Each structure stands twice: as structure tokens, then as C-alpha cells.
Amino acid sequence: MNVFLWIVAGVLAAFFLAAGVTKLSQSKAKLGENPQMGWTKDFSAGTLKLIGAAEALGALGLILPGALDIAPVLVPLAATGLAVIMLGAIVVHARRKESQPIILNAVILVLALVVAIFRFGPNSF
Template identity: 75%
Template sequence: MTESVDMNIFLWIVAGLLAAAFLAAGLTKLTQDRRKLIANPNMAWTQDFSARTIKLIGTAETLGALGLILPGAFDIAPILVPLAATGLAVIMIGAIITHARRKEPQAIAINAVLLILAVPVAIFRFGPNSF
């Protein structure tokens, strides 16, 4: 029983950290003009994508962040939690590919950490630690 409670707490903490990171990243992409994003050295990759695609990525990140927390917190369609984590993991795989093509190792490392954090949430919220 304690092991299950400990895993649940761990998954909530990881989901909370992921949600904060993806909410910030998603809202930045949604609220900033593409030219402003391109001017930011950490967001130079945006020059490879249309404004519409950047908004789509920002929307997916924002919805994923909300999907990590709200369904579990309100016990409404909790299957959305592992689905959100899976979706964010897929986004991070795409981000890693994009940054690898651009030879941006620091960004790859950040995306890899987010991917590594999203995978256990996706796996364990589908399994025995689902809500």
C-alpha cells in the first residue's frame, strides 16, 4: 500500500513539474509574435516553422500541461492524464529531431529531460497507478 502511495506522490510531482514547464512554453508560443520568438536565441528554431505551426505547437503544449493535472485532480476522464503525457513525449521527440538537425545540443538535452520525465507518467498512469 505505501509503495503505491509513494508512486502516486512521485507521479503527481513529476506531472506538476512537467505541467509547469509545458504551460510556460506553450503560453509563450501562443502569446508571442513569431518575429519576437525568432529574436530570442533560445527560440531560434522557430524560424524553421510558420507562425501557424508555432501556435499549433503552443496549443498542444498548453493542452498537454492542463491534461496532466486537471483530469486527475477533478477525477473527470482521468485516462486523459497518460494520454497527455504520451502526447507531450511525442512532441519532445519531434523537438529533439528538430534541434538535432539544427545542431543545438543544449536544447536537445532539455527536451530529453522532459521526455524522460513524461514517459513514466504515461506508462504508470496507464498501469497500476492509474486513478
């Protein structure tokens, strides 16, 4: 189970790091040009940067504390925070009546919850 949780955490970390760095490195206008990122028009540039920073830091929090054995309780906390971000994403896409992104967000939400539940509970460090 430990290997499975590391794999899931690694996949989540890669996804969130890419998403976070994209939001941090590109302007709001550039993000809005992507048809998959139409939701960015509903938020300010500062909010997009905040979301990007939270995603990037959450990605680091999924891997580094467990790998370095420094405050490993941060791993399930990071997973919980990323699950909250995905809940927010589901709400935003539901309001915009975008069903396709909701499916991806729900899958990522479930994976983040699996890491959070098992790292808080039976497979903690």
C-alpha cells in the same frame, strides 16, 4: 509512488504551460529574437501557435482530469502526447546541430514517459 507522479506531472505541467502560453502570446518575430528559440524561424506562425496550443492543452491534461476525477485516462494520454512533442523537438534540434536543447528535451521526454507508463499501468487512477 502516487505523490511522486503528481509532483512530476505538476513540474511538467508548469513547464509546458509556460512554453505553450509563450508561443501562443508572442509573435513569430518576437520568439525568433530569443537566442534559445532560433528554431522558430524554421516554422510558420500557424505551426508555432499549433505547437503552443498542444503544449498548453497537454499541460492542463496532465493535471485537471486526475484532480477532478473526470476522465482520468486523459492524464497518460496527455503525457504521451507531450512525449511525442519532445521527440519532435529532439529531431528539430538534432537537424540544427544544437546539442544543448537536446539534453533538456530528453529529460522532459523521460519524465513524460514515466508519467504515461505509470498512469497507464500500475498507478492508474
